[in-house]
Amino acid sequence: MKVSYVSSQAISQALRHSLLRMQSELVSGQKEAQSGKVADVGLALGIRTGQAVSLARDVGRLQTIVDSNTLVASRLAATQDSLSRISEAGSTFLSALTAAISGDSDPATTRQAGRVMGEALTGIVNSSFNGEHLFAGVNTDVRPLADYRADPPSAAKTAFDAAFLAHFGFAQSDPAAVAIDGPAITAFLDGPAAAEFLGAGWETNWSNATDRGISTRISLNETVETSVSANIDGIRKLAMAAAIVDDLFSSALNEGALEAVAKTASHLVTEAMGDIAQVQAATGFTEQRIENASERLSMQVDIFNGFLNDMQGVDPFEAATRVNALITQIETSYALTARIQQLSLTRLLS
Amino acid sequence: MSLTTALGIAQNALLTTARRTSIVSQNVTNASNPDYSRRSAVLSSDAPGVRVAEIRRAAAEGLFWQNLNASSSWEAQKQLLAGLDTLAISVNGADNAASPATALGRLQEALQLYATTPSSATVAEGALDAGRQFVRSLNNGSAQIQTFRTNMDVEIGIAVNDLNRLLADFEVANKSVIAARASGRDASDALDQREAILKQISDQIPVSTFSRANDDMVITTADGSTLFETRPRAVSFESTAAYAPGIAGKSVYIDGIPLSPGKNGAVSGRLASFVALRDEVATTLQTQLDEIARGAITAFAETDRTGGGAPPLAGLFTWAGGPALPPAATTSTGLASSISINPAFDSDAGGNPALLRDGGANGAAYVANPGGASYADLLIDYGDRLTAPIAFDPAAKLATNISVTEFSSASIGWIEASRQTAFNAELTTSALKIRTAEALSNETGVNIDVEMSLLLDLEHAYEASARLIRTVDQMMATLLETV
Numbered sequence: 055m056k057v058s059y060v061s062s063q064a065i066s067q068a069l070r071h072s073l074l075r076m077q078s079e080l081v082s083g084q085k086e087a088q089s090g091k092v093a094d095v096g097l098a099l100g101i102r103t104g105q106a107v108s109l110a111r112d113v114g115r116l117q118t119i120v121d122s123n124t125l126v127a128s129r130l131a132a133t134q135d136s137l138s139r140i141s142e143a144g145s146t147f148l149s150a151l152t153a154a155i156s157g158d159s160d161p162a163t164t165r166q167a168g169r170v171m172g173e174a175l176t177g178i179v180n181s182s183f184n185g186e187h188l189f190a191g192v193n194t195d196v197r198p199l200a201d202y203r204a205d206p207p208s209a210a211k212t213a214f215d216a217a218f219l220a221h222f223g224f225a226q227s228d229p230a231a232v233a234i235d236g237p238a239i240t241a242f243l244d245g246p247a248a249a250e251f252l253g254a255g256w257e258t259n260w261s262n263a264t265d266r267g268i269s270t271r272i273s274l275n276e277t278v279e280t281s282v283s284a285n286i287d288g289i290r291k292l293a294m295a296a297a298i299v300d301d302l303f304s305s306a307l308n309e310g311a312l313e314a315v316a317k318t319a320s321h322l323v324t325e326a327m328g329d330i331a332q333v334q335a336a337t338g339f340t341e342q343r344i345e346n347a348s349e350r351l352s353m354q355v356d357i358f359n360g361f362l363n364d365m366q367g368v369d370p371f372e373a374a375t376r377v378n379a380l381i382t383q384i385e386t387s388y389a390l391t392a393r394i395q396q397l398s399l400t401r402l403l404s
Numbered sequence: 405m406s407l408t409t410a411l412g413i414a415q416n417a418l419l420t421t422a423r424r425t426s427i428v429s430q431n432v433t434n435a436s437n438p439d440y441s442r443r444s445a446v447l448s449s450d451a452p453g454v455r456v457a458e459i460r461r462a463a464a465e466g467l468f469w470q471n472l473n474a475s476s477s478w479e480a481q482k483q484l485l486a487g488l489d490t491l492a493i494s495v496n497g498a499d500n501a502a503s504p505a506t507a508l509g510r511l512q513e514a515l516q517l518y519a520t521t522p523s524s525a526t527v528a529e530g531a532l533d534a535g536r537q538f539v540r541s542l543n544n545g546s547a548q549i550q551t552f553r554t555n556m557d558v559e560i561g562i563a564v565n566d567l568n569r570l571l572a573d574f575e576v577a578n579k580s581v582i583a584a585r586a587s588g589r590d591a592s593d594a595l596d597q598r599e600a601i602l603k604q605i606s607d608q609i610p611v612s613t614f615s616r617a618n619d620d621m622v623i624t625t626a627d628g629s630t631l632f633e634t635r636p637r638a639v640s641f642e643s644t645a646a647y648a649p650g651i652a653g654k655s656v657y658i659d660g661i662p663l664s665p666g667k668n669g670a671v672s673g674r675l676a677s678f679v680a681l682r683d684e685v686a687t688t689l690q691t692q693l694d695e696i697a698r699g700a701i702t703a704f705a706e707t708d709r710t711g712g713g714a715p716p717l718a719g720l721f722t723w724a725g726g727p728a729l730p731p732a733a734t735t736s737t738g739l740a741s742s743i744s745i746n747p748a749f750d751s752d753a754g755g756n757p758a759l760l761r762d763g764g765a766n767g768a769a770y771v772a773n774p775g776g777a778s779y780a781d782l783l784i785d786y787g788d789r790l791t792a793p794i795a796f797d798p799a800a801k802l803a804t805n806i807s808v809t810e811f812s813s814a815s816i817g818w819i820e821a822s823r824q825t826a827f828n829a830e831l832t833t834s835a836l837k838i839r840t841a842e843a844l845s846n847e848t849g850v851n852i853d854v855e856m857s858l859l860l861d862l863e864h865a866y867e868a869s870a871r872l873i874r875t876v877d878q879m880m881a882t883l884l885e886t887v
Contacts, residue, residue, distance in 0.1 A: 061442075061849025062435045064842050071838050095499070096492065100824035104817020107500055108810060111509030118513040122520035186523050192776030194523045268778045271519055277784060399853040403860070 699808025
């Protein structure tokens with residue numbers, strides 16, 4: 055007449071296993087409520103853990119690009135600033151040249167203006183940012199322009215002197231130079247002198263910069279050139295204008311020749327200002343591109359973080375509620391165990 | 405019927421009650437022994453009086469076997485889960501912080517930073533250091549896997565010893581069952597002992613049994629090799645002292661037949677789970693690390709820039725067979741432990757980290773930088789190559805045509821998926837084991853309350869028999885007085 059038999063051991067063990075399970079759930083629930091993330095990402099996501107790791111890595115990578123974009127943007131801002139300063143120096147020089155053409159000024163003043171222009175240009179072009187020369191192309195550890203006026207004479211000065219000597223048969227300071235007239239000097243300036251600056255002579259004697267600029271990865275698959283080289287036409291022309299004024303206004307040339315020099319220089323400066331404005335515009339475009347890229351990347355970072363949160367996050371309120379429910383359950387279980395242990399016939403037999 | 409007969413019956417009743425009380429007391433004593441089966445006395449009335457015809461031992465064969473199987477699978481899944489936990493944490497670190505995937509991400513970030521300021525020697529050193537971390541992560545992961553395999557090998561050795569000891573014990577228990585059965589004695593104690601040993605054996609390895617004359621038991625494993633037949637069969641295993649990638653673990657032989665661990669979800673018994681961890685899980689993970697190492701070496705390979713057709717050679721990362729590259733699309737076993745930073749780059753070894761920017765660790769033909777401290781193209785190219793798909797060995801059990809960075813995170817996905825599977829299987833099997841143990845205990849266990857109430861009955865019966873004897877005694881006295 056045995057109905058259903060229950061062993062004493064089964065009774066005492068019954069609650070133990072579920073209690074253990076509840077306690078381990080309590081531990082993970084606590085972790086989740088505190089961190090807002092699932093207690094064990096691997097167990098919760100399984101094979102998708104790989105995706106979560108990829109996402110977290112992408113977020114780190116995108117963030118690095120956004121950070122490095124800031125650095126590049128500030129380099130470009132410094133470049134812009136330098137270009138404007140070159141422009142300003144150019145317009146000051148231009149007014150000095152205009153005065154010289156109209157014959158109102160002393161040649162020494164004009165020569166001084168030329169020298170100031172040259173020094174300003176060299177100074178600005180050689181400026182560095184974060185240890186890198188701004189206008190050096192990729193050759194950023196070398197000063198892009200040498201000083202024209204140096205002692206011993208710079209290669210640029212020597213080459214110019216040699217060109218003059220070759221063209222006229224005597225040096226600038228030679229008394230015979232007084233005989234050179236306007237057209238003759240203009241021919242020299244447009245010919246051998248121009249080759250020194252606008253032709254191959256520039257890279258041999260003047261500039262250490264490379265034509266190729268620094269390429270930068272500004273988003274996952276977008277690479278742009280983010281520097282301006284000292285080899286751009288604007289800088290070459292300004293350097294030429296400054297050098298010929300500095301050099302020839304201190305020589306033995308007659309007034310007509312000097313006027314021709316001033317005219318050529320003024321022409322060069324005007325052209326250079328236009329060239330520099332174009333480079334400024336191009337740089338501005340690059341800055342704009344970087345800004346857009348950073349904005350896009352930041353948005354991507356936000357979206358990825360959202361994904362990550364969807365994958366690993368838990369609602370902290372839900373977790374807290376779960377913990378509370380578990381605590382209640384465990385307490386009930388304790389009370390029940392205690393009472394079941396009391397339930398014994400032996401206690402009643404005496 | 406005489407008074408003497410009545411006295412005899414009452415005496416018999418006292419004897420029976422005493423025996424039954426001793427059974428009750430044995431039951432109560434063993435109430436909390438999970439290997440004990442409840443006994444009950446079967447009475448038979450015979451003239452004159454009553455006697456205990458037999459002591460019956462509660463048994464539930466079906467439940468017992470269910471419990472045995474559940475316990476085998478649970479042990480296996482428990483060990484698998486513990487092993488996978490150990491592997492995941494020792495190779496990938498807590499929250500995967502020390503994993504090759506994370507180190508590779510750091511390296512990408514360092515490269516991007518270096519590509520932005522290629523002229524900075526400090527940043528170059530930073531990129532090199534990220535490379536070092538990556539190498540360390542792979543070297544360490546590989547070493548941990550081999551230590552893990554060695555530990556599993558030791559565990560297998562211990563389990564095999566246990567099994568041999570248990571089989572020897574089983575022989576003794578089996579003999580006493582046979583002896584008891586042959587001589588018609590109560591075999592309950594011997595049976596309890598034999599079942600207890602059988603339970604322990606099936607924790608190590610899943611078994612099935614059949615009985616022959618006199619309850620002589622024969623044990624075979626699930627795949628059919630004989631473990632015990634009259635005498636224990638030899639379970640042999642030769643341990644391997646130290647593991648390195650590519651060294652295969654030795655098999656466990658049962659009666660000369662190698663033990664097969666079974667497939668991941670169906671692994672049963674501790675022994676099989678150790679073998680599976682040592683020979684399948686750990687080696688697959690090693691293959692994955694080797695493939696990650698190969699992917700990284702390939703991604704940083706230097707190519708001939710002169711158009712002279714020289715082969716690509718190892719760049720930032722090199723290996724035991726460097727400077728040649730490891731063969732494409734196939735695992736070079738042990739690459740993860742032999743991968744190292746190319747000394748030409750390593751500032752600690754007198755190398756120059758800027759070669760990362762310029763190329764040329766393998767001679768002038770491999771120089772990529774036409775001259776310029778801010779040349780970033782090669783660095784950008786390395787970054788691209790890390791995310792470009794390459795062919796991987798299918799033996800790694802991951803996708804075969806993805807980038808090395810994706811491959812490294814897929815490796816994490818793989819081990820975490822295995823952990824999740826083992827965790828769920830452990831939950832299910834432990835629930836099954838607990839349920840069957842409970843049902844078995846309900847069928848064969850002792851309920852103290854029942855025993856106590858039985859004791860009350862016995863007390864009353866004893867009292868009644870005693871009263872009977874006294875009454876007969878009084879009647880006898882009365883009779884003697886009158887005579």
